[in-house]
Amino acid sequence: METIRLFDRDAYATEFRARVTEICPIEETPGDYAIVLDETLFFPEEGGQSPDTGRIAEGDVLDVQIKNGVITHRVHFDGAAPTVGDTVQGTIDWAHRYSNMQNHSGEHIFSGIVHRLFGFDNVGFHLSDHTVTMDYSGVLTEEDIHKVERLANEAIYQNIEIRCEYPDEATLAALDYRSKKELSGAVRIVTIPGVDVCACCAPHVHRTGEIGMLKVIGSQKYKGGVRLQILCGYRALEGYGETLRQLTAISQQLSAAVEQIPDYIDRMKEENRRLSAALRAMHVQKMTQEMEAIPPEQKHVFLFADAIDSNLMRQTVNELVKNHGGYCGVFVCTAVDNFAYIIGSKELNCREVGTALREHFDAKGGGKPEMIQGSVSGADAEKLLDFLQERYR
Ligand SMILES: [Zn+2]
Structure with a gap:
């Protein structure tokens, strides 16, 4: 039964x-x-x-x-x-139920307005314990969403009565209402006069004012339409509180007022670009000096460096290969006893070095005979250099 x-x-x-x-x-x-x-x-x-x-x-x-x-x-x-x-x-649990009622009723208002203004249907609805997700059958621009959000909040402040009824068959047949699925048996109609008429079986608040406010917190393209997330009532209040806590934490970290954060981050990014460029120029200069200090007759060359990028590693190896006949490698420290390496040679098979590194250390990597790259760990620079110089004289 x-x-x-x-x-x-x-x-x-x-x-x-x-x-x-x-x-x-x-x-x-x-x-x-x-x-x-x-x-x-x-x-x-x-x-x-x-x-x-x-x-x-x-x-x-x-x-x-x-x-x-x-x-x-x-x-x-x-x-x-x-x-x-x-x-x-x-x-x-009334707090949980009431929160669901606020958010669910908010969804009716939003979907009713979307339907009236744009003709789109709500084709997906999920009310979790955190957010409401709604999918619409057409694309809404940011401007459209803002407009609907504004109208939805106006409907909330008008404190309109929400009616739930089971109309008789004749009344139902004459009624224009939204429905998420094919219905059979008695149909429960939820009416928010002037805003929405929809078939729905869930509990709703008595008056729209109880929704408090409705805020769209996310939108993305979804299956040819749009997927939106909203918060209503207490959840909107809690969501605002959470956002403010996060912003305040960022503001304190940066020692910048909340409204100055975007400018501050722009300046930080610019400063970061400038410092990165200056640091790279220094690295280039240092690698050039190290290369110039190597006797031209030296056959194998292995350089160790800190924090240079992979482009500069490769450039340095290419430069060394031009001037020295043996193996030319650059090792860059990535963590304690961890190195990234690139090794090149115009005459010898670099894979031989890769095999030797794997046999004696915890090493990975590979490549072509003329150039290999990879990583090696478990040894410091001195130990690695000793090994390489001993093996390749
Ligand atoms: Zn409903």
Whole structure:
């Protein structure tokens, strides 16, 4: 038998008493039971909305599902569970429910306005415990989104009554309303006069003013349309608080007022570019000096450097290969006892050096006979240089 949906009659009730009609333990998690009651205030996971939480008898309600009109509560009991025929007390977590009601009602307003102004449908809806995600069947520009957000908040401040009704067949047939899926049986219509008419089974707030505010916090292109995220009510307040905390932390780190952060970051990026260029020029100069200090008759050359980029490594190896016949390698320290290397030669097979490094150290890498690159770790510069100079005289 279908469960009587008490939340349909009164979205604001938090406590109820009901009779247990079915209960069975869930084997894989001891203490968890699937419970069916003759009636319930617990709204199940339905239409993309997270289920209510709360308590039934002495247990925590972990999940609520609906199938063929029968609502099943998953409840965890530390002590004894009730039995069939028992009358139990149920209490829903009001803060969680009310937050869902605020956000869900906000979605109706936003989607109603999008439908009226642009003709797009809400083709995806997910109300998690954190945000509301809505997918629309067409593209909304940033300007469009701003306009809808503004109108949605105007509708909120007008504090319009939200009506939930089951119209008779004839009335329903004549009614123009939004619907997310094909409906059968009695259809519950949620009307926000002048804003939206939509078929929906979830609990909503009585008046739009209770939504408090609606803020779009994200948008992205999605399946030929757009996916938006919004926050309403307490969640919008908490979201604003969180954003402000983060901004304040950044502002303190930078010693810059919040409104000066974008300029400050531009200046930091510019300064970073300038310093990187200056540092590279110094590195180029240093590598040039080191190369000039090498006797031209020296066959194998291995240079060790700190923090030069891979382009300069390669340039240096190419320059060395022009002037020296043997193996020419540049090793750059990347962490303690860790080096990136490039080794080149115009006459010899560099893979031989790669093999030797792998045999004697923790080394990786490869390449062509004329040039290899990779990394080596587990030895300091002195030990590596000793090894290479001993092997390649
Ligand atoms: Zn709804």
